[in-house]
Every structure is written in structure tokens, then in C-alpha cells.
Amino acid sequence: MKDKKETNPDFGIACPIPIQQYPHIMAAHGGGGKLMHQLIQKMFVSTFKNPQLEMEHDGATFPVSNGKLAFSTDSYVISPLFFPGGDIGSLAVHGTVNDLAMCGARPLYLSAGFILEEGFPMETLWRIVQSMGNAAQKAKVNIVTGDTKVVEKGKGDGVFINTAGVGIIEHNRHIAPSEIRREDEIILSGDIGRHGIAIMAVREGLEFESTIESDNAPVADLVMQLLDADIEIHCMRDLTRGGLSSALIEIAEKAGRHIHIEERSIPVTSEVQGACEILGFDPLYVANEGRFIAFVSQENSKKALQIMRAHPLGKDASIIGNVTAEQKPLVTMTGKIGARRIIDMLSGEQLPRIC
Amino acid sequence: MKDKKETNPDFGIACPIPIQQYPHIMAAHGGGGKLMHQLIQKMFVSTFKNPQLEMEHDGATFPVSNGKLAFSTDSYVISPLFFPGGDIGSLAVHGTVNDLAMCGARPLYLSAGFILEEGFPMETLWRIVQSMGNAAQKAKVNIVTGDTKVVEKGKGDGVFINTAGVGIIEHNRHIAPSEIRREDEIILSGDIGRHGIAIMAVREGLEFESTIESDNAPVADLVMQLLDADIEIHCMRDLTRGGLSSALIEIAEKAGRHIHIEERSIPVTSEVQGACEILGFDPLYVANEGRFIAFVSQENSKKALQIMRAHPLGKDASIIGNVTAEQKPLVTMTGKIGARRIIDMLSGEQLPRIC
Numbered sequence: 001m002k003d004k005k006e007t008n009p010d011f012g013i014a015c016p017i018p019i020q021q022y023p024h025i026m027a028a029h030g031g032g033g034k035l036m037h038q039l040i041q042k043m044f045v046s047t048f049k050n051p052q053l054e055m056e057h058d059g060a061t062f063p064v065s066n067g068k069l070a071f072s073t074d075s076y077v078i079s080p081l082f083f084p085g086g087d088i089g090s091l092a093v094h095g096t097v098n099d100l101a102m103c104g105a106r107p108l109y110l111s112a113g114f115i116l117e118e119g120f121p122m123e124t125l126w127r128i129v130q131s132m133g134n135a136a137q138k139a140k141v142n143i144v145t146g147d148t149k150v151v152e153k154g155k156g157d158g159v160f161i162n163t164a165g166v167g168i169i170e171h172n173r174h175i176a177p178s179e180i181r182r183e184d185e186i187i188l189s190g191d192i193g194r195h196g197i198a199i200m201a202v203r204e205g206l207e208f209e210s211t212i213e214s215d216n217a218p219v220a221d222l223v224m225q226l227l228d229a230d231i232e233i234h235c236m237r238d239l240t241r242g243g244l245s246s247a248l249i250e251i252a253e254k255a256g257r258h259i260h261i262e263e264r265s266i267p268v269t270s271e272v273q274g275a276c277e278i279l280g281f282d283p284l285y286v287a288n289e290g291r292f293i294a295f296v297s298q299e300n301s302k303k304a305l306q307i308m309r310a311h312p313l314g315k316d317a318s319i320i321g322n323v324t325a326e327q328k329p330l331v332t333m334t335g336k337i338g339a340r341r342i343i344d345m346l347s348g349e350q351l352p353r354i355c
Numbered sequence: 356m357k358d359k360k361e362t363n364p365d366f367g368i369a370c371p372i373p374i375q376q377y378p379h380i381m382a383a384h385g386g387g388g389k390l391m392h393q394l395i396q397k398m399f400v401s402t403f404k405n406p407q408l409e410m411e412h413d414g415a416t417f418p419v420s421n422g423k424l425a426f427s428t429d430s431y432v433i434s435p436l437f438f439p440g441g442d443i444g445s446l447a448v449h450g451t452v453n454d455l456a457m458c459g460a461r462p463l464y465l466s467a468g469f470i471l472e473e474g475f476p477m478e479t480l481w482r483i484v485q486s487m488g489n490a491a492q493k494a495k496v497n498i499v500t501g502d503t504k505v506v507e508k509g510k511g512d513g514v515f516i517n518t519a520g521v522g523i524i525e526h527n528r529h530i531a532p533s534e535i536r537r538e539d540e541i542i543l544s545g546d547i548g549r550h551g552i553a554i555m556a557v558r559e560g561l562e563f564e565s566t567i568e569s570d571n572a573p574v575a576d577l578v579m580q581l582l583d584a585d586i587e588i589h590c591m592r593d594l595t596r597g598g599l600s601s602a603l604i605e606i607a608e609k610a611g612r613h614i615h616i617e618e619r620s621i622p623v624t625s626e627v628q629g630a631c632e633i634l635g636f637d638p639l640y641v642a643n644e645g646r647f648i649a650f651v652s653q654e655n656s657k658k659a660l661q662i663m664r665a666h667p668l669g670k671d672a673s674i675i676g677n678v679t680a681e682q683k684p685l686v687t688m689t690g691k692i693g694a695r696r697i698i699d700m701l702s703g704e705q706l707p708r709i710c
Contacts, residue, residue: 027707028702028703030596030707031596031597031701031703031705031706031707032595032596032597032598032601032642032701033597033601033700033701033702033703033705034700034701034702035702036596036597037605037700055531055532055533056532056605056609057457057458057531057532058427058453058454058455058457058458058591058592058593059425059426059427059454059455059457059458059460059520059522060425060426060427060458061423061424061425061426061458061460061524062423062424062426063422063423063424064419064420064421064422064423064424065419065421066419066420066421067418067419068416068417068418068419069416069417069418069419069424069521070414070415070416071414071415071416071417071464071466071499071500071519071521072413072414072415072466072500073414073466073467073468073500073501073502073517073519074468074502075468075469075470075502075504075517076504077470077504077506098413099413099414100413100414102412102413102414103412103413103414103415103416105414105416109426111426111427111428111519112428113428113429113430113468113517113519114430115430115432115470115515144426145426145427145428146428147428147429147430147517149430149431149432149515149708149710150707151432151512151515151708152707152708154509155511155512156510156511156512157506157510157511160470160504160506160515162428162430162468162502162517162519164426164428164466164468164517164519165414166424166426166521167414169416176410176412177410177411177412178410236413237413238413240387241385241386241387241391242386242387242388242391243387246387246388250392250411254411287387345388345389345392346386346387346388346389347383347388347389347390348383348386348388348390350386350388351386352382352385352386352505352507353504353506353507355504
């Protein structure tokens, strides 16, 4: 196991809600009365500390300048709540930060909506909230507005978290699936499959020689470096549910363009490869939470790769393929032994509640 | 019962997902593969129809001008999903639209995050999605980005919806609890208690002479009329969980100001009053979903009242009290028979899952 401090966040601050008196979440914590206000004030506002949240208004307000904003949302229902490399709290921050970054935006503000199940341990909520606060601080975003609901025991599953985010676009590029062009090169930011396999290993009680950790991380800083260097990025996508394959297929279909990749260029650790073989998964379809692909003009691809490799979150970045001249919505891959095949979207469900 | 078309939204459009083949939500509808894409494309994108959503990007982007924005979120876990006067879909739109309006903002964009329980009927989801689309259109907001998760049967409760919203502030007023002033008058936009009582009546199977309908409505248009008329509004708050009393207490506490109200000025229909007596509720604490209070300068209060009463959602508006000269965080009320009492925040939980 990794250093306990990161996988089981314990920031050494005692729970601000008296645990003896309120060991578990009760219906009244979502009822709009005294207990809800205590929870919001003492736990959320004090941890996410920022002037907007402290206004205790129905929403947050902030100034904007002429330009463009990005807006995104995700709900997080991951099970288990804590896993090697993170927890639902850090994931809920990173996931939305990453979605904003994929729009080419610098993430600024997040909202947080909690759906708590009656009976959920207060101490566990506190660990998750601290982890969110810590992740937000590191990703340089403020959690400025929120909401708390409580459902009866058996009508939820501990905690679900929704975050929505607003970010600012500080350049004039139009970054979207429709923008990819012939000969664009596709850079993958690092090895794939770690998040999904880390979760499955915990769920199935599998033990490997070394623990496989989720790649759960905020990639906005790395993306901002690419944009600041004026790299001609046409599209980006993070490789969450459905993995690398779904991201490529979605973009190929939206753009009506043929994408070809080379399997041997896709970094997969031997641990993940081994676990995939045991579990019957294909790493191409396994979810990641700190990996993305960028479609970059051929002229800029080497420079982009250099920038990525100089960043801790992009050190294993690799050019995995390109956009061909063919105008058909298709993804193909040359396998390790040279055979070429079509990459199809997953039909069924591989890994439920992975994020 | 009210006209079936509104309480049980059926917009006469056949479900775009083949019901014979997929009668229920399955795990794969949240898995990132083919079924999730079919659900997003055919149900969400086609109903919420707008250019941002059609881009199929990780988030939506939109232009902004120099000024101020508001940002808010709420999760909706209401049970039952359909009730006299609305459903979880319209509520999820109105609730966030109203939160933005309370910040003095014109609502523009919403996100929608669905947490679906495996086995949830596809046809029911379709009714809810249509209701959301319809509510968004009427409230003049676009649902521009979203997310869909599926949890196992027994780990959720049909559907939970989170919406976050972004709105634009087109004036220079600072509208917040801290801004209320001595002699501000408090205008209540209409009768209170209908939403909470409508839900309780359905849950408890109570039948009254006429069905009590939720006040579920978007109040942004009415608020914009007040702002456009340059009414000196210092604070607004919608009267959701915890009702009128909680809203007043929250503001009094944040502002450190004494608020006094008159019970006889607070409109409550005889049906709601009667139901409250049967159920043992105090209308002051019952949730509303289309009512708000506005703290307005004494000079502007008559004009504000006039504007409100001319609007269908403010026709029963009333001045219910004012901010006194005393600087203590307290709400008092003169009752119908003349006795004065302190209004306290609810300790326990009165009405779980009311929104």
C-alpha cells in the first residue's frame, strides 16, 4: 500500500462536528434546520474557506472580463469510497477540473452537491471533505457554492457527490472534436488503465506484488503549459469511463474522421497488463482519472511532447497515432504483432461505478 | 387533481429509446459505451437541444462580457417523483433558476447530472427529461452540459438529479444577507406552504376537498422585472427547505439584524392551513418552490409590491415585516391574536426529501 496519508486522507484535524453527539448523518442534516446549518458551517464552509462561500448566499458571484468561459459537471458514485491513489472527494475535484481543462479552460470555481445516506459515518464524511478541500487547493480552484441532501437508509449508498465547474478560456483556439484535422498527431499523456484496475483490485480483493494505484490527478496545470506555449491543440479529451477507445471513437464519430493508432506506442505498466489478463479486461477500455489525449498539429507535436514529458503528470507521454486523410468515422489500431483491427465502442458494462 | 398534462407530463412524443428493447435503465447506461451514448444522444441532447450540448465536448463554452456572474447548485432527491404541480424534472430546473435569481442574476445556462438506479423505467425517465426540457424552455435557460451515472438496484432511489447554473448580473447592486438595512421592508411574493403540503398529502395518501398543488415555478422573470425597475433590493431568498422561518433566521443571523414580521400579513390558503393543522405542521416552516422574500428599501417597497402583484407569480405578494433598529440576530413575529414571539430555527427534521 501507498503512504497511508494519501490513500486514507487524514489531515490531522479533528472532526468539527461533535462525533459523540452526531456519530452518523441523520435526516435532519438535510432538513434546512439547525443540524444542516451546523454541518454546512462547521464542516463545509470552514474547510473550503473562501469569501464566496462565506457569504452564505443562494449562490456565489464573481467578476468576469470579456472572453469565454467553460462550464462542466460530473456526479461521482464510485465504490469503494477510498482506493489506492485517492478517494471520492479528490476524484470529484479532479474529474471536473479535468473536464474544464479539456475545453482549454483554466478551472476557477467549483460547486459541490452532496447526497448523503442516513447513517453514513460523520467521520468518513469528514475525511472526504478534507480530501476535497486539499484537492481543490492543489488544483487552484475554489469550491464556492454547494448543497446537501440526505436520503433514507437504503435509498443511497453512503455518499454521492456532484461537482460542477466554471473555468476561463484565455486563448483564441477553438478546441473541440469537430476541429481535428488530417495529419494531426495524437499524444497520450501517460500510461493507461490504472484507475479502473485499482478499483477492481480493491473490489475483488485481488493482491498484486505491488499495489496498483489510481492515476487520479488534476491535469489542468499541464494543459495550461501546452496552451501557454501556443501549441496548436485541436481537441483534447480525458480518458474516463470507456477508456482510451471510447474517447477516440467519440471524437472520430463527431469529426467524421479516420483515426489510426499503434498499440505498441500506448504505455501500459506490466502490473496493469497482468491484472487485465487476470480480470479479462482490455486496457484500451479501462477508465483513467488523470490521463488525456491531445490532437496536435503535426508541426507542433514534438514540442508538445517535450512539454508534456517535462511535467510530472506527462512524463510517460507518447504519440500514439494520427488523423488520416480518410473522411470516415472510424478508429483502427495496428496491434503489437502487426495486425490491423477496428476499435469498437463497448457494448455492455465493464466496470460499474468506476467514478 | 389538476389537468393531467401538467402533473403527469406527457408531451405526446414517443420515447426515443426503444422501450421494448430497453424497458429499464441498465448498468451499461452509465458505462461509457454504446448504451450510454444512445441515451445521451437520443434522449438528452435531442430534448435539451442547443448548440453547446450538440458539440459533445467535455463541457460547454460560452462568451462573456465584463461584469459579474452568479453560480449555484442543488441536488434533487424528492419523493415522490411526480406530485400535484410538478415533478423532479421541472423542480430541478426551477430550483436552480430561482437560486440564481436570488443572487440578482438572469439565469442562462444549466448543467444536469443524473444518478439513475438500475431498473428505473425508461418511460419514467423520458417523462422527467421532457419535463426538464419544457421547464428550461419556459425559464429561458439552456441545459448545456451534463452527466449520467447508474448505480445498482437498491443503492439509489429511481433518479436523483443535480443541476448547477450560471447567470449574469446586469446591475450594480450588491444583493446579499449582509446588505439588509434598518427599515427595509420585507415583501413575500405569495402564499406559503403549498409545496411541502402537496408532497406530504401524496405521501400520506391524504385527500382534501381540492388538491393542494405545489407552487413549483421559476421566479427569475419576476425578479428581473424588479431589477429592471431599479427597485433598491438589498437581499432576496427563496423559501425552500425550512420555509419562511429559516430564510428569515439565516438572513438575520448573517446580517446581525433584528427582523420583525406580522403573522396576519403572511398569506396562507385555507386548504394549506387546514392541512397543516391535521398534519401538525406550522406553515412558517414548510418548504416552497416558487416563493421568495425580498428586502427592499422603505422608499421602494410600494412600487416593488405593485410590480410583484402585476405578475402572475406575485399576485398575492404582501409586505410581511421589516428590519428594526436593533442590532441583534433575531426574528420575532406578532401573532394573529397579538402575542409576540421569537421565531426559532427547526431543530429536527420535519419533511424529509421535499426537494
